[in-house]
Amino acid sequence: MSCFGATASAFERSVCDLAEDSQATVQNWEAGNFDEWPNEAGLEALTEERGPVKLRTIGEIPAWAAGSLYRTGPGVYSVDLDDSGRSYDVQHWFDGLGHVHRFEIVAPKSSDSSEGTSVWYSSRRQCDDFIAQVRAGATQGFSFAQRKDPCIGLFGKVMSSFSRKMVTTKNLQVTVSPDVGVYPQDSVKPLIDTVTGHTANVKSLWAATDNAYVRQIDPITLEPGPKCLTLGDMGTEFAYHSSCAHPGRDPKTGDYFNYGLKFGRVPTYSIYQLHEGDSKPRVIADIQGPGVAAAYMHSCFLSPSYFVLCIPSSHLAWNGLKLLWNLNIIDTILPFKESQKCRWFVVDRHHGRGVVGRFETPAGFFFHSVNAFEDDEGHLFCEMVEYPNTDIMSSFYCNVMLNKNGSGKSFWKSFASKPGNMGALRRYQFDINAELTSGLGPAPKLVVDIPAPHVGELPTINPAYSTKKHRYVYSVVTRGLSTMYDAIAKTDTVSGNVIIWSGEKGHTPGEPIFVANPEPENNNEAEDNGVLLSVVLDGANRKSYLLCLDACTMQERGRAE
Template sequence: MALNGPGTFHRTREHEGEDRSQITQNILDESWKNWPNEAAFDHLEEHRGPLRLNLKGSIPSWAAGALFRTGPGQSRVENTIRGTHFTTHWFDGFAQTHRFDIVVPDDGDVQVWYSSRRQAESWVESVKKKGWRAGITFGQKADPCVGIFAKFMSHFEPKYGNNNVAVLPNVPGLSNAAKSKAQENWHITSQSKHKADGDQKNGHTNGNGATAPAIPRGHRANLANVFTATDFAGLRRIDPTTLEPLGLAMQSALDPLLSGPCSCAHAQRDPITGDFFNYNLDFGRYPTYRIFRVDAASGKTEILATVTDPNVPPAYLHSFFLTENYVVICIPSSHYAWSGLKMLWKSNILESILPFDESKKCKWLVVDRRHGKGLVATFSTPAAFFFHSVNAFEECVKDEDGKDHTELCFDMSKYQNMDIIKGFYYDVILDRNDATKKYWFEGKRYENSFPIFTRYRFRMPTGAPDMTFSATAKEDLCIPTPHAGELSTIHPLRLGKPYRFVYGATLRGLGTIVDALVKTDVVTGEALVWSGSKGHTPGEPVFVPRPGAEDEDDGVVLSVVVDGVTETTYLLCLDGKTMEELGRAEADFAIGMGFHGVHVPVAQ
C-alpha cells in the first residue's frame, strides 16, 4: 500500500515487483470507482479570460513564461438536428487550447493567469447542422444511418481538422506562406480578422463581450507564431495571445511533394538551431514516407529521404526520433489495412488498423540529416506499439578489437500490444455502465497494457548498409510502470544527447488513465513518485530548467491537475530534484485532461 496515498515516494529497482503487484491488486479491487475523474473529460467550458488564478505556495520567478497546452475539450454537441452528438473516443474530443501565463510584475510577486479557447467551432457547427461528423476521425464510431457517399465526400473537408494533440511554437517556413503561394492551402476562419495589437494592449474579450483584465506587461514570452498539431498533415495556426484559431496550413505549403494526408503530431526540433523535422505519409499501392527538414534560419524545406518499399507498410505512428546526425522513424506494428485506403471506408483511423500480429516486427528507418545521404540504415525489433518516443542519442563505443563504432540509443514508452488504444474510449475512461471492468478484465488485458520505458541500442553499419531489415537492435534497458510513465518530457537541452532524468505521468491502478507523476533516473532505475489526494488526476509534466543551472534536474515540473472531487483544477509546481510541491495556482473550475504542452520562457 506504500504508493496508494498522497505524497512523494522514493522507489528503487528492488520495489519493481512489489509495486507492479500493487497495481494489479488495485485493479482487481476496482479502485477506480473511488477515483472520480468525470470533471476532466466532460461538460468542459472555455474561459477566454485572462483570469488570474489563486497562487498558494510559490512558483520561482525564473519559471516566468507561457505554458501552452492543448487537448480534447467538448465531448458532446447538444441540439443537433438528430439530437445530442456524443464523442466516443477521447482522441476525438473537440480541440481546446489553454494558456497559463506565469508573470512577474515589476512591482510585485509572481502571478498566474489563465485563458482557453475552443479550436474546432466550425466543426461543431457542421455537426449541429448534419447531426454527424464529416471527415476522418481517430476512433469515432460511424453513424450507420449516414450514407456511404456522404461519408466518402466528407473525407475531403480539411477545414474540419481537429488539432488537439501538440502545441508547436515558432514553426519555420509557414509565417510567410500564409500570405503568398500557400494561401490556397489555408482555410481561414471567419473569426480571423481581429485586432491583435489592441488585444495585447488593452486586454481582450472574455467570451461574453466584456473586456477582460490585461496581463501585466513587460515580461512576456517571445513568439513568432503558434500552431497546434495532430497526426494529420495539417497545422492549425492560432493567435498566441487570444488563442483564436486563424487557419489551417497543409504540409504542401512547405513543399508540394508533402501531399499525403498523414504525418506526426510530435514534430522534432533541433535544440540548438531550431530546425524543424517531420515526415509525410502518402497512400497508394505502396506507401511513401517523405522525411523532411525545415531550416529555421531560411524557412526552406529539404526532403531528406523518400521511402517507397513494399516491405515498409503504412502505419499509425505518433512520434519519431532525432539524434545529432540522424532522423529515425520506427514503424510500429499498427499497420493500416488495404495500404491505408480502408480509412476512406471506415472514416476513422482506429478501425483501419489491422489486428495486432506478433509476426509483424517494428521496422526502423535511419535517415542522414547532415550530409544528404538519405536512407543510410534499416533494422527491425520485435512487434510492439508506442505512442511516444522519449529521447535518442549517439554513443561512440569500441569493439573487442579496439575499433570505434557509432551506436544509436532510442528510448520509448513501449506497449506489448495495441489494447491501450481502445482503453481510451470515453465509456472506459469514465466507467460508464461498468465499461472499465468489462474492457480491462476481458482476457486479463490489464496484465500487458502498461507502458514500459524501453531503450533499444543499434550499431550503425560500417560498410554498405543492408536495406532488408535483417539487422536488429538489442533491448538495452526496461523500466516498468509505475517507476516510469507516459507523456514523458526531459530537460529541453538534453534532446538528442545522453541524459539521466525523465518525467512522466504514471498509473498505480487507482484511476482509469493516470493517477500520479514520476521522475525516473534512467541510470540507476530509481524513481520518485508524486501523488495528490484521492481523485487528483495529473496531466503531462513539463520540465522547466533553471536558467544557467548545471544539474540536469535543477528546475521545476509543471502539471495541470484536475481535482475530480471538487471539480476544480490547479497548475502544480514541483521541485525538479525532489518532486516535492512548491506551489499551485488554483482555478475554481475544471480544465480538460489534455495531451501535450510546451513552456515558452519570457524574452531574455
C-alpha cells in the same frame, strides 16, 4: 519507504519494489478500485475564460519559471444537435473537441517585491467551426476512433508545453509550433497582453495532428485561424495523407524534421526538413518497398546526425487507403500480429546520404518517443514508452474511462491479465556502422527496460538534454487507482529507481513540463535542477490547478488555482 498507493505525498520506490508495485496495480484493476476516483469532470464540457484572470497562488512558484504555458486537450464531448434532445457524443478521449489553455507566469517587477510570482489564466475553444459542421451534418476529415459523424481528429490528449524565449506548444490538434517558415504569417496585432503586460515571443502558432493539416492560432487571444492548411497549400509539390503529430526539432538550428505518408499500392514515407526562412520543405529521403507498411504512428526520433523513423506494428488496412473509407484510425488498424516486427529506418540529415541504416525490433507499439542521442563509438540510442500490442488504444474510450455499464471494470480486468500491457520505458542501441545482413543491421540491444508502473505516458525530459544522453524521465503513471492517470513519476534510467508524486485522492495530473533553473545556486547544473509544471484536475471539486513541483525531490513548491 511509503506505501505504493499513498496519496497527498511524494515517495521513493526502488527497482526492488517493481514486482510488488506491478502486482498492486494489477490487483487494483481486477478489484475495480479505480471506481472510487472521480473522473467525470475530466469528460465534461469546459467553460471558456477569455480573460486573462489572475489565479490565487499557494506556496511559491519561482520567479525564474516565468513564461508562457500552453496546455491543450479535449474540452467538449457532446454537441446538442437540435431542440429534440438529439446529440453528437464523442466516443473516444482522443476525439474530444479541442480547448486551449494559456497560463502566463509573471515574475515580480523587482527582486525585493513582496508580491511574488503571479499566474494569469485564459482559455478558448478551438472547435466552434466543427460544431457548426456537426449541426449542419457536414463533417469532414478523419478521427481517431469516432464511428459516426467523423470529425477532424483532434487527438485531444492532456498535453502542454512551456517556453521562455520560444513557444512550442503541444496539441490544438496535438502539437503547436511557432513561426514555421514554410507557412504564411497572417497579419497580427502587436503581441502584448494588455492585462499582464507580458510580451509574447512569437508571431503565430501552428497546430498539427496525425493527419496532413495544420492551423494557425493567435498566441494571445487563442483564436483559431479561419482554415486548415497542408504543405500542398503552401505552393509545394509535397502531398501526403498523414503525418507525425510530434515532429523532431533540432535544438541548435530550430529546423523541423517530419515525414509525410502517402497511402496507396506502394506506401511511401517522405522524410522532410523545414529550415527557418525556407519557403518549401526539403525532402531528404523517400522510404518505400518491401517491409515498408503504412502504419499509425504519433512521434519520431531526432539525434544530432539522424532522423529516425520507427514503423510500429500498428499497420493500416489496404496500405492506408481504408482510412479514407472508415474515416477513423482505430477501425483501420489491422489486428496485431507478433510477426509484424517494428521496422526502423535511420536517415542521414546532414550529408544527403538518405537511409543509412535499417533495423528490426520485436513487434510492438508506441505513442511517444522520449529522446535520441549518439555516442563516440558510432552507436545511436532511441528511447520511447513501448507497448507489447495496440490494446492500450481502447483504454481511452469514454465508456471505459467513466466505467459506464461496467465497461471499465470489464476492460481493465482483461487488460491486466496480459503481462506487460501497460508498457515500459525502453532504450535501444543501434550500431550504425555495422555491415548489413539481408539489408538489415544487427539486432539492436535493449539497454534500458523499466516497466510500468515505475514509468508512464506523456514522457518528458529536461529540454537541455534533447539529442543528448539523459538520465531522468518524467511521466504520468497509473497505479490502478484511476482509469486516467493518478500520479507523476521521476524515473532514473541509471538506477531504475523512481520518485512518485501523488496528489489527494481524485487529483489527476496532466503532462509534466520541465522548466530548468537558469540561475543555479553553487553552480548546481544537475540535470534535475528545475521545476515541473502540470495542470491537475481535482475531480471531487470539479476544478483544476497549475501545480509546481521541485524536479529533484518531487515535493510540491506551489500551485495556482
